[in-house]
Amino acid sequence: MSNLTLILLAAGSSSRFELGVKKQWLRIANQPLWQFVAEKCEKTGHFEKIIIAASNEDIEFMKLYSDFTFVEGGASRQESLKNALKEVDTEYVLVSDIARSCISEDFLQRIISHRGKSDCIVPYLSVTDTIVYDGITIDREKVKRVQTPQLSLASALRSALVQEGEFTDESSAIVANGGSREFILGEEDAHKITRIADLKKLSCLVPPSDDTLSGTGFDVHAFDEKGEMYLGGVKIESKYGFKAHSDGDVAIHALIDALLGAAGMGDIGMMFPDNDDAYKGADSKELLKVVVAKLRSFGFVIINVDVIVAAEKPRLGAYKSEIRRTLSSILGIEAHRVNIKATTTEKLGFIGRGEGVGVIANANLKYFDWTKI
Incomplete structure (x- = not known):
């Protein structure tokens, strides 16, 4: 030995x-x-x-x-x-x-x-x-x-x-x-x-891989007659809010899961547990900022994100541009790299019955290229 x-x-x-x-x-x-x-x-x-x-x-x-x-x-x-x-x-x-x-x-x-x-x-x-x-x-x-x-x-x-x-x-x-x-x-x-x-x-160091790392996030929240509604960091005019531990921004929650998934860093529940009073009523934009900073410190760069909001109500057409701008600012990428889509479920399921909102998000990352600094 x-x-x-x-x-x-x-x-x-x-x-x-x-x-x-x-x-x-x-x-x-x-x-x-x-x-x-x-x-x-x-x-x-x-x-x-x-x-x-x-x-x-x-x-x-x-x-x-x-x-x-x-x-x-x-x-x-x-x-x-x-x-x-x-x-x-x-x-x-x-x-x-x-x-x-x-x-x-x-x-x-x-x-x-x-x-x-x-x-x-x-x-x-x-x-x-x-x-x-x-x-x-x-x-x-x-x-x-x-x-x-x-x-x-x-x-x-x-x-x-x-x-x-x-x-x-x-x-x-x-x-x-x-x-x-x-x-x-x-x-x-x-x-x-x-x-x-x-x-x-240091001659022994080789450049980072140019792999693209992809992750998917999914989240749903039921409506609550109390509180305000936020989607993608933007306040939505609605008589409903969301049942949630934080502010219930289901779009940002799905996006966080997509980002963490691409990096192999678990999920939103691991990073921000819903039984932790520190996150009760938390502004989801602030949670997203924490995730973006952590991704950066761990050597990841965000390439683009794609978010699909499934809802019978509220209608989001008038909010898409503002959501895009809000998220691009937090993510540190150009607005055209943030895609926002809204759809319905053709009256099917709890979403179709107008009981809540579901969101699917996809995110792509790459490694920070230290050879180009």
Whole structure:
């Protein structure tokens, strides 16, 4: 047995990435970046277990992609690492960042070959430029650009992380706690994705797939003599409202299900449970905005949507254009990519009897193409 666990940190918000897309969800072919890195490391055969620290809003979606061990990360890198260490039962642990995406097999092997020589094995790069610190030129030979992955004795790392203070890497915490570290030469290709420009420095990353992802949503709501009627985010003049936990906008509810279906993210009931008082009487436009933002952060782009409203009443001809404009604004796509259709059921069924409204929606997505930024 290798007696070694890999921890991959992927709980960051990508605030410095400035795209609205979390870098861990950039697609490499059809894989999100975090999965691409994890499976690449898994294929080396060096690890008994691979643990991925993910944010609370990402973790359930990540579990749909693979069966690695997932733990919820914290507010900082250090907190995420503490949480992940609770799942480590090997003597040694290798810690890296998902953003360090193009680590070579040779690099991993060189780090692992130094196992046991120190409490922490630390790869670094030399500095070739002149370094000025606080107005003083310092000896660049004494400066090291520290990289990950770093290999640590698990017990030494656990002990080090109990102490006060924030540490930006494992070796700094271990040394501050009285432990030892050994530096080994790193590699330039182990560049970390921090900003958009960094993507162009990594030769191992291939463009995202150009697949089109389709989803369908369906919802119905019965009429209620109380309340107001909203369809597609637009108030409809009617003596009826809808029986619903939220505002009952059946068109937006079906559209949300279509969008979530295309992304493989479940359904509206999973994201906004109808037994949660937080969504009682909620404005469905605001729910749709949450979904659109989440799709974006997970690396999806909306192509177009098509919505069919089946109702004997009210008549929607006068509202179609306003619904189209309202939805296109929320979805962030041109109005001509939002199609609204209204039909009847020829007096058949509960819709035909004028008891409620049914809606079918279709949505098409694609992956965000990071190669075109």
